Amino acid sequence: MLGLLKALPFFAAGREPEDLLTVSTDRKPSRIQMRNRRRILDAALEVFSQHGYRGATLDQIAESAGLSKPNILYYFEGKEEIHITLLNQLMETWLDPLVTLDPQGDPLTEILNYVHRKLDMAHEFPRESRLFAGEILQGAPRMAPHLQAGLQPLFDEKCDVIQKWMDAGHLNSVDPRHLIFSIWATTQHYADFAAQVRVLLHDDPGAQAGAAEYLTALFTRLLKP
Amino acid sequence: MLGLLKALPFFAAGREPEDLLTVSTDRKPSRIQMRNRRRILDAALEVFSQHGYRGATLDQIAESAGLSKPNILYYFEGKEEIHITLLNQLMETWLDPLVTLDPQGDPLTEILNYVHRKLDMAHEFPRESRLFAGEILQGAPRMAPHLQAGLQPLFDEKCDVIQKWMDAGHLNSVDPRHLIFSIWATTQHYADFAAQVRVLLHDDPGAQAGAAEYLTALFTRLLKP
DNA sequence: TCGTAGCTTTACCAAATGGTAAAATTTCTT
DNA sequence: AAGAAATTTTACCATTTGGTAAAGCTACGA
Numbered sequence: 001m002l003g004l005l006k007a008l009p010f011f012a013a014g015r016e017p018e019d020l021l022t023v024s025t026d027r028k029p030s031r032i033q034m035r036n037r038r039r040i041l042d043a044a045l046e047v048f049s050q051h052g053y054r055g056a057t058l059d060q061i062a063e064s065a066g067l068s069k070p071n072i073l074y075y076f077e078g079k080e081e082i083h084i085t086l087l088n089q090l091m092e093t094w095l096d097p098l099v100t101l102d103p104q105g106d107p108l109t110e111i112l113n114y115v116h117r118k119l120d121m122a123h124e125f126p127r128e129s130r131l132f133a134g135e136i137l138q139g140a141p142r143m144a145p146h147l148q149a150g151l152q153p154l155f156d157e158k159c160d161v162i163q164k165w166m167d168a169g170h171l172n173s174v175d176p177r178h179l180i181f182s183i184w185a186t187t188q189h190y191a192d193f194a195a196q197v198r199v200l201l202h203d204d205p206g207a208q209a210g211a212a213e214y215l216t217a218l219f220t221r222l223l224k225p
Numbered sequence: 226m227l228g229l230l231k232a233l234p235f236f237a238a239g240r241e242p243e244d245l246l247t248v249s250t251d252r253k254p255s256r257i258q259m260r261n262r263r264r265i266l267d268a269a270l271e272v273f274s275q276h277g278y279r280g281a282t283l284d285q286i287a288e289s290a291g292l293s294k295p296n297i298l299y300y301f302e303g304k305e306e307i308h309i310t311l312l313n314q315l316m317e318t319w320l321d322p323l324v325t326l327d328p329q330g331d332p333l334t335e336i337l338n339y340v341h342r343k344l345d346m347a348h349e350f351p352r353e354s355r356l357f358a359g360e361i362l363q364g365a366p367r368m369a370p371h372l373q374a375g376l377q378p379l380f381d382e383k384c385d386v387i388q389k390w391m392d393a394g395h396l397n398s399v400d401p402r403h404l405i406f407s408i409w410a411t412t413q414h415y416a417d418f419a420a421q422v423r424v425l426l427h428d429d430p431g432a433q434a435g436a437a438e439y440l441t442a443l444f445t446r447l448l449k450p
Numbered sequence: 451t452c453g454t455a456g457c458t459t460t461a462c463c464a465a466a467t468g469g470t471a472a473a474a475t476t477t478c479t480t
Numbered sequence: 481a482a483g484a485a486a487t488t489t490t491a492c493c494a495t496t497t498g499g500t501a502a503a504g505c506t507a508c509g510a
Binding site for chain 1: 469
């Protein structure tokens with residue numbers, strides 16, 4: 001068997017024109033495929049976020065997924081494709097809070113909501129946050145195009161929205177770009193540097209609430225006109 | 226030759242009591258040793274900060290240092306020791322700005338100075354920042370003890386200082402722990418997420434100054450009573 | 451200038467790792 | 481139930497990687 005790699009449309013990279021038989025298998029993924037691809041991606045998220053791309057091994061992913069290594073390579077072309085798939089999936093979720101920042105809403109409320117959504121995500125999806133952080137930390141070798149194509153237009157658009165709010169006097173004027181950076185930095189810090197935070201806060205159970213309260217004060221004071 | 230591993234005191238782990246001859250070589254490192262150790266550590270900083278611990282190879286470090294791999298293992302016991310040495314050296318530099326935060330100084334000035342020193346370091350030592358970030362990101366496997374022993378007491382001490390400033394009414398009251406986190410997060414962001422910042426700012430040459438101005442506003446507004 | 455300690459190179463090795471071929475098994479369709 | 485298709489397993493393999501042994505070279509003090 002050739003495996004389903006060439007058969008599934010989302011794997012398409014260089015189609016073989018002569019291989020017409022595979023066209024017949026272009027149907028939607030079976031239940032088994034869905035389940036196993038999900039398992040693999042979840043396992044990979046765990047392993048990649050903990051050890052980084054090069055530190056993660058297919059054997060670890062396989063074990064964590066409860067599948068054999070060749071079985072994993074039946075569903076994905078290789079290690080890199082798993083990583084890229086993960087990154088692509090993540091991108092959407094990750095940008096969603098910024099997408100929903102509403103130009104029609106109350107400026108300060110919108111921004112504080114954004115802060116809190118990002119903070120919630122740091123607590124709810126720390127593995128995703130760390131995967132992302134690891135990729136950027138190493139120079140975004142597998143994600144630079146996505147930053148350009150996906151993040152940049154959105155970033156510019158929302159900077160404009162915020163700038164207009166400031167020009168209209170609804171918010172104190174600061175550089176919107178650095179404002180967004182500081183929101184990302186402060187919220188993701190709780191996921192990305194969790195090991196440090198845990199030590200310094202002695203596992204304080206009120207930490208999450210404390211962070212929310214602090215960040216509310218920080219950005220409210222900055223932005224109130 | 227046994228190499229100098231057992232001979233240099235700073236490598237001491239499990240001394241062999243019978244090996245008395247090595248005592249005679251307990252003198253200070255030669256010029257060659259200094260030079261090569263420095264070269265190796267500099268190369269290792271470059272490689273580790275770019276690829277992470279497991280992603281870095283001794284061959285890469287060797288090539289970057291202009292030495293052969295066995296030659297590198299003449300100066301260090303192994304990959305891990307290089308990494309740990311780097312981390313230990315870094316720790317001091319990294320904490321220095323916090324150490325010099327002066328309880329006798331003007332509160333707001335002291336904190337803004339701290340912010341600017343950290344921001345300068347992010348621009349001057351991005352590799353060090355990323356090395357540190359990578360280690361924490363992966364759960365600080367080789368640094369947890371240092372966090373406990375080195376960072377924690379300092380952190381607690383400076384939190385007390387800041388808390389007293391707030392209690393005395395010299396600063397607006399917020400949780401000092403989260404304040405420090407947010408200073409770390411916002412300043413180190415420019416080093417750790419440089420790949421992202423570069424894309425989103427279109428290599429704007431005024432970025433550094435813009436960041437400084439923004440962070441000044443951010444923390445001034447937060448902390449002015 | 452000669453011997454020795456310090457340094458470097460050459461030639462390896464065992465384990466780990468990403469990946470493949472193909473047989474064996476399960477599942478689906480008719 | 482039979483045959484085909486999809487899935488999984490077994491048995492490999494080539495490369496990379498951290499590390500070692502030991503020979504060879506260099507520099508320096510006596």
